[in-house]
Amino acid sequence: MTDTPVTITLNGETVECRPGELLIAAAQRAGTYVPRFCYHERMKPVGMCRMCLVDVDMGRGPGLQPSCMVSVAEGMVVDTESDRVKQVQEGVLELLLANHPLDCPVCDKGGECPLQDQTMAYGPGESRFIEEKRHYEKPIAISDLVYLDRERCILCDRCTRFAKDVAGDPLIHFLDRGNETQVNTFPDHPFSSYFSGNTVQICPVGALTAEPYRFKARPWDLEENESTSTVDATGSRVALQSSRNQLVRVLGVDSDAVNWGWLSDKERFGYEATQSDHRLVEPLFRSETEFVPGRWNDAVSRIARDLDGKRVGVLGGARLPIEGQFAWSKLLDTLPNRAYRDAQLDDGLPAGVVLGLPRASIADACAKGGVVVIIGPDLKEELPTLFLRLRHAATEDGVSILELTPRATSLGTHAALSLHPLAGTVGQVAAAIAAGTSSQAVGGVEPAQIEAAAALLASGRPITIIGGRGNLAESGQYTADAIGSLMAAHPDATFLPALRRGNIHGALELGFTPGFAPGGVLDHDDVLDASAILEAAAAGELDTLVLLGSDPIVDHPDRALVERAFDRVGNVVAVDLFMTESCRRSDLVVPAAGFGEVDGSFLNLEGRLSPLQAKVTPPGQARPDWMIAVEIAMSAMTDLGFIDLDELRRSLSSSVQSFSAIDWSMLNSQDDGQRIDLDRPWTPEFADPLVAPPVDGYGLRLVVDRKLWDLGTMVQHAPSLAHLAGEASLGLSTSDFERLGVEEGGVVSIDVAGATHRLAVRRNRDLPRGAAQIPFRLTGFDPGVLLTADRLVTEIRVSAN
Amino acid sequence: MTLSGTAVPHAAGFIVNETPRIVTSRFDDPQGYAIERYLATGGYEGLKAALATSPDAVHAEVRDATVLGRGGAGFPAGVKWGFMPKDVWPRYLVVNGDESEPGTYKDRLLMERDPHQLIEGCLIACYAVGLSQCFLYIRGEMALAQERVAKALNDAYAAGFVGKNILGTDFSVDIVLHWGAGAYVVGEETALIESLEGNRGMPRLKPPFFPAAIGLYGQPTIVNNVETLANLPWILNNGAAAYKQIGTETSPGTRMVAVSGHVKRPGVYEILNGVTTFRQLLFDDQYCGGMRDGRTLKAFVPGGGSAPWFLPDQLDLPFEGSQIGPQGSMLGSGAVMVMDDTTDIPQAAHSLTRFYAHESCGKCVPCREGGTWLERILGRIVDGHGTKRDLALLLEVGRSICPGDFPHAASERLGLSAVPFPYQMTTICFVGPSAFAPVHSALTLFPEEFAARVSEDEPIPSGTSVPVVLKGVSVGD
Amino acid sequence: MSRLTSANEIIANEIIARYPRPKSALIPLLHLAQEQDGYVAEDAMEHLAELVGVTPAEVLGTCSFYEMFKLHPVGTYVINVCGTMSCQLLGADELIHHAEERLGIRVGDTTSDGLFTLERAECQAACTEAPCLQVNYRHEYRVTPDDFDALVDTLAAGGGDVPPHGTLSRVRQHIPANRSVGAVPPEQVTGPPPWLPSAEEST
Numbered sequence A: 001m002t003d004t005p006v007t008i009t010l011n012g013e014t015v016e017c018r019p020g021e022l023l024i025a026a027a028q029r030a031g032t033y034v035p036r037f038c039y040h041e042r043m044k045p046v047g048m049c050r051m052c053l054v055d056v057d058m059g060r061g062p063g064l065q066p067s068c069m070v071s072v073a074e075g076m077v078v079d080t081e082s083d084r085v086k087q088v089q090e091g092v093l094e095l096l097l098a099n100h101p102l103d104c105p106v107c108d109k110g111g112e113c114p115l116q117d118q119t120m121a122y123g124p125g126e127s128r129f130i131e132e133k134r135h136y137e138k139p140i141a142i143s144d145l146v147y148l149d150r151e152r153c154i155l156c157d158r159c160t161r162f163a164k165d166v167a168g169d170p171l172i173h174f175l176d177r178g179n180e181t182q183v184n185t186f187p188d189h190p191f192s193s194y195f196s197g198n199t200v201q202i203c204p205v206g207a208l209t210a211e212p213y214r215f216k217a218r219p220w221d222l223e224e225n226e227s228t229s230t231v232d233a234t235g236s237r238v239a240l241q242s243s244r245n246q247l248v249r250v251l252g253v254d255s256d257a258v259n260w261g262w263l264s265d266k267e268r269f270g271y272e273a274t275q276s277d278h279r280l281v282e283p284l285f286r287s288e289t290e291f292v293p294g295r296w297n298d299a300v301s302r303i304a305r306d307l308d309g310k311r312v313g314v315l316g317g318a319r320l321p322i323e324g325q326f327a328w329s330k331l332l333d334t335l336p337n338r339a340y341r342d343a344q345l346d347d348g349l350p351a352g353v354v355l356g357l358p359r360a361s362i363a364d365a366c367a368k369g370g371v372v373v374i375i376g377p378d379l380k381e382e383l384p385t386l387f388l389r390l391r392h393a394a395t396e397d398g399v400s401i402l403e404l405t406p407r408a409t410s411l412g413t414h415a416a417l418s419l420h421p422l423a424g425t426v427g428q429v430a431a432a433i434a435a436g437t438s439s440q441a442v443g444g445v446e447p448a449q450i451e452a453a454a455a456l457l458a459s460g461r462p463i464t465i466i467g468g469r470g471n472l473a474e475s476g477q478y479t480a481d482a483i484g485s486l487m488a489a490h491p492d493a494t495f496l497p498a499l500r501r502g503n504i505h506g507a508l509e510l511g512f513t514p515g516f517a518p519g520g521v522l523d524h525d526d527v528l529d530a531s532a533i534l535e536a537a538a539a540g541e542l543d544t545l546v547l548l549g550s551d552p553i554v555d556h557p558d559r560a561l562v563e564r565a566f567d568r569v570g571n572v573v574a575v576d577l578f579m580t581e582s583c584r585r586s587d588l589v590v591p592a593a594g595f596g597e598v599d600g601s602f603l604n605l606e607g608r609l610s611p612l613q614a615k616v617t618p619p620g621q622a623r624p625d626w627m628i629a630v631e632i633a634m635s636a637m638t639d640l641g642f643i644d645l646d647e648l649r650r651s652l653s654s655s656v657q658s659f660s661a662i663d664w665s666m667l668n669s670q671d672d673g674q675r676i677d678l679d680r681p682w683t684p685e686f687a688d689p690l691v692a693p694p695v696d697g698y699g700l701r702l703v704v705d706r707k708l709w710d711l712g713t714m715v716q717h718a719p720s721l722a723h724l725a726g727e728a729s730l731g732l733s734t735s736d737f738e739r740l741g742v743e744e745g746g747v748v749s750i751d752v753a754g755a756t757h758r759l760a761v762r763r764n765r766d767l768p769r770g771a772a773q774i775p776f777r778l779t780g781f782d783p784g785v786l787l788t789a790d791r792l793v794t795e796i797r798v799s800a801n
Numbered sequence B: 001m002t003l004s005g006t007a008v009p010h011a012a013g014f015i016v017n018e019t020p021r022i023v024t025s026r027f028d029d030p031q032g033y034a035i036e037r038y039l040a041t042g043g044y045e046g047l048k049a050a051l052a053t054s055p056d057a058v059h060a061e062v063r064d065a066t067v068l069g070r071g072g073a074g075f076p077a078g079v080k081w082g083f084m085p086k087d088v089w090p091r092y093l094v095v096n097g098d099e100s101e102p103g104t105y106k107d108r109l110l111m112e113r114d115p116h117q118l119i120e121g122c123l124i125a126c127y128a129v130g131l132s133q134c135f136l137y138i139r140g141e142m143a144l145a146q147e148r149v150a151k152a153l154n155d156a157y158a159a160g161f162v163g164k165n166i167l168g169t170d171f172s173v174d175i176v177l178h179w180g181a182g183a184y185v186v187g188e189e190t191a192l193i194e195s196l197e198g199n200r201g202m203p204r205l206k207p208p209f210f211p212a213a214i215g216l217y218g219q220p221t222i223v224n225n226v227e228t229l230a231n232l233p234w235i236l237n238n239g240a241a242a243y244k245q246i247g248t249e250t251s252p253g254t255r256m257v258a259v260s261g262h263v264k265r266p267g268v269y270e271i272l273n274g275v276t277t278f279r280q281l282l283f284d285d286q287y288c289g290g291m292r293d294g295r296t297l298k299a300f301v302p303g304g305g306s307a308p309w310f311l312p313d314q315l316d317l318p319f320e321g322s323q324i325g326p327q328g329s330m331l332g333s334g335a336v337m338v339m340d341d342t343t344d345i346p347q348a349a350h351s352l353t354r355f356y357a358h359e360s361c362g363k364c365v366p367c368r369e370g371g372t373w374l375e376r377i378l379g380r381i382v383d384g385h386g387t388k389r390d391l392a393l394l395l396e397v398g399r400s401i402c403p404g405d406f407p408h409a410a411s412e413r414l415g416l417s418a419v420p421f422p423y424q425m426t427t428i429c430f431v432g433p434s435a436f437a438p439v440h441s442a443l444t445l446f447p448e449e450f451a452a453r454v455s456e457d458e459p460i461p462s463g464t465s466v467p468v469v470l471k472g473v474s475v476g477d
Numbered sequence C: 001m002s003r004l005t006s007a008n009e010i011i012a013n014e015i016i017a018r019y020p021r022p023k024s025a026l027i028p029l030l031h032l033a034q035e036q037d038g039y040v041a042e043d044a045m046e047h048l049a050e051l052v053g054v055t056p057a058e059v060l061g062t063c064s065f066y067e068m069f070k071l072h073p074v075g076t077y078v079i080n081v082c083g084t085m086s087c088q089l090l091g092a093d094e095l096i097h098h099a100e101e102r103l104g105i106r107v108g109d110t111t112s113d114g115l116f117t118l119e120r121a122e123c124q125a126a127c128t129e130a131p132c133l134q135v136n137y138r139h140e141y142r143v144t145p146d147d148f149d150a151l152v153d154t155l156a157a158g159g160g161d162v163p164p165h166g167t168l169s170r171v172r173q174h175i176p177a178n179r180s181v182g183a184v185p186p187e188q189v190t191g192p193p194p195w196l197p198s199a200e201e202s203t
Ligand SMILES: Cc1cc2nc3c(=O)[nH]c(=O)nc-3n(C[C@H](O)[C@H](O)[C@H](O)COP(=O)(O)O)c2cc1C
Pocket: B068, B069, B070, B071, B072, B073, B074, B075, B077, B096, B097, B098, B099, B100, B101, B184, B185, B186, B187, B188, B189, B190, B223, B224, B225, B226, B228, B229, B429, B430, B431
């Protein structure tokens, strides 16, 4: 395909278009808006609504063509304003309104409705349809989050197309035919897609409404600004809408680089947690067994004292905006003793891998014709919007996916090759792939599969490695080993980290990780990671443990270790939004401002910096994290060098090299943000791969992974989402399940290191033989009781009694 | 008076006339559908002739014969086959046996009475264009045709005519029998492909992509009508030159036409393509033998329910597409529906409009909403509840489906001259316009029958305009 | 009520194997389900969804598009009287009216004994034989009211050669394994069929 522009005549003007571009898009870029209902620029056109018909002349006289289906061609003469076109637009609108209930005054969409707007702009205004309209039961719940009013639906196929083509969850569908056509689900099979909220956003009428927003506000009462989702590390761009100082809605913003307008339901509806009645609103001091509210200044000076000259460990930091991370990092660096810090809770990857490998962008990974290797989790569960981009790349853009994951993930059906090494063997499998061959099976992966993977990587196509932590019951070092082998064999490959936690990349970049100072500067003095910090606390070697938005009691995989640490450490200070399990065990809890309440910035997994904007005021005395750090410093008579956000950012840019080129003044106006400078003067060194303990013939290698809906703090404080967390069960491959000879859902015994636990068992076709899976942080069972931080892999025995 | 054509009792409606019989030659053999009878009457000889030459030569022969598609559009089969992009594999043949256009009755007879002729035609087409998988899609409501074709295919597989190594050569093709489940629109070729993929039979937009380029599973696909393919064995046996001796240069061969309605002898006739006129077909003894009960002809639909109507004024036109178009209609699927002077014109139009409204797939707004609306307005006029405004409304709703002048026939009685075919349309396929065609023809050619049916206008009820609500940001883009 | 029986599941898999993509088998499989139960049951749709690898909503989306698939039980004999133009010109409305009287039900309903369902249908490709009807998709031509009564009497008495609703062709296609070319997913086909002479050879 050539890139030579195509010239067309549009309403008499000469317009240059991109080759292959759809006429409707070309016209829009040239400033001519063609009305439409079914066309959506991020989905394949279907030509259903007929609203976009325009007169197109290719030399044989003008004819009506749907501008959403026709590509521009050299010499095309287009008239979007002819009498005939106007007649068609009026006709389509009149016909659309024929069966429309016209209940705009009580419709959520009223005031922002394309149907209403276009009727005003292009329509006849009055309907001559006097017959009985189509009637359906008024809104029906098609899922826990989405309602459908079929009377309002204009059958544009946007929601259904999204469900099938974009999300891969064709759970809503056109049913019946002709004038009886309706959108609906199969009986008792709800539209339980992680992405269901997108359909509400793209519905051009008020047919689809979101449970959290229903009747909350009218569009003309809404105020809006643009921000970045902090729900996970994708950093999807969002519009925050508020009414009377309450967040009422989050919409996806079409950032070409990141989320294309899409959001996961967690990103979309998680804002409910911000409005929760359970937010912390004042400092709480422990007194014996209870907490008593105290004054802000007392809390600040108390923290200053708890830090000064003390042996300090800090867990967390990924919840904080960049500015909060920088201020806290500066604060901790002013302390006389080294304050150990780690934003990952032994559930991520060695920071050197993340910080040091040449970083890919999402667009790099998704570029046409590339190869993507996934060594990590099911992205749909952990980074759902990234999953959508990769799914599109695999289904539409010829990207080949090689899965090297503990189980088949949601991308598995689109993968060129899916390999599922048993826990502890992914490093060896990757080494064999790097070597090109293997004489024997490794970790359950056959030589032929290894060779096929090697061949795919050797095909000369650009390679992106996506690495994250697919299994909390396996040391992250194995993943690092695997990445190291493949990078060594394919030095031109780039890396995209799949760490899930909000602003984890900001935290790593600003030194909340062992071995690195801010800016990814090597700093070998500081080598205690989260587990080591907890070990130190448990050994009585720490005076103060600071929790910066982290909840290790439930989030660190080694339950027993965290208990020991909390039991022993003298003093725990928590800065958080909610009274988490760990806060309850703290001595002082300070309320921080959360998502939608602070201005700042966010660094996503590509190293893309984008703005966070405050839309509402924080509750009570809750304050931005950076301000808390500044106040603590002031209380300790220390000058951090800034007392407002602009000064802080200047300081950040001048002291941290990777931020030196950031143009802060532009940030709020860019949908795609700015990428920081990730060039490092060093390259990560990979030690010799760890070898896994040999597989015990009777045991099963445990996989502990995450689900989107879990008992996480944010999900649990969002009323619409809280009940979506499922029940934990033990998953076994079909062959292991059958060997066990139990019923689906039957309770089995799990033995690990001498202790026995009981749990319901289910067949899981995604698992390889020899593996057993328990999701992390669901209801009913906490697999943390099976894990210890020092074990490289966890082997369990399962028996039917 | 006796009519000279011979009715064939076991082939309901089929009547033998003097036209050479290319596709109906076995219809008067009660066992003509059995493989033994087929083989005894020259069956599979055309296939042998084809296999004796190269695929390209077979393709050339069919192209030279100019076999106009019999499914409705009348596009020459050999030319269509040539639209397949080179070097894109696999390719498929889909046989359109979905016959459901109102008035049309011929493909079902071909499948019931001579299934092997169709199978042989498929094999010849497969050989000519180089494909090894063919799907034979029969309309769901044709149990007997399904039975006969299933049996014929089983026999043909067993006898080595279909499947691997046909007749001992390398040529290998599977023919898979498939049947629909009741949806007229599936006869439209892109909807047929959707249906064959297991989907709702909703047409795909073409252009930009015709099935020959992007069809079944996105691969090059030929869709041909049953009758089109049934012509191929004869052509391979007798040659393109012989075929062109019959009919006219531009419309060679014969075609099957079903004549229904108020004629003396409704029936299915094989007639001379391009030559036979409507007057001959309706009034000659060997065909329909004139109007029933001594009545007079009021109007007729010349090419299936989608076609604008003709009047006695047009009787002398032959079955030649290039002559019909300028006169305001089309030949379509070989179906003539005849109305005598007793016909209630609004009601007749309503039965067709109801059909198309009911059969809308629901994809395009103008067809989905407009078709139903037309049907309702017309229905209330037929029931005597219509008003004058309804007559104008019919035309205006119709214009939302087909903007601009709509084709119609000339009427000396009304002093109207013809508006030529085709029309502009706002819909993807012809179902939408087809809902309007009968309304438009009836209203244009017989205005007095409507005027007599409607009363004066009543005031428009209130509450039908869009409530104005304050405008804010617009989401949904 | 039910999923496919194991015998029907075998037939289903045979049908699926004939298509390059499993979903193509959906309409034939829905017919199979309807043949089994007389209508298409929800459980059957879920079963078909598993067999061809789509969601139940997709199966229902296809199923509900087509007139012939019944989502609720219907009579043993579904009588479709054609009401389109050619038949209407020759008395279809009167025939339908007569049928309603004779069966004692309205169009769309089923007789209380579960024997007959009456429907008004569209053109049945028998227009020259108007007015016509179908019983379980088998034609009756030029039907007079007396013919209709006789037909109903025969069927009610267990006569007539009409299988119960759901069964269409009584002959199934059978492709012998040794004669089958075999269906291949299109993406696995890389070149022309082996028997096709290459361009150079043929010119
Ligand atoms: C609404 C609609 C219905 C159609 N129905 C049929 C049909 O039942 N049978 C048929 O052969 N062609 C039908 N066609 C025409 C097909 O789209 C297609 O042109 C034809 O099958 C091509 O075969 P041919 O070239 O051999 O005629 C229909 C077209 C439209 C628009």
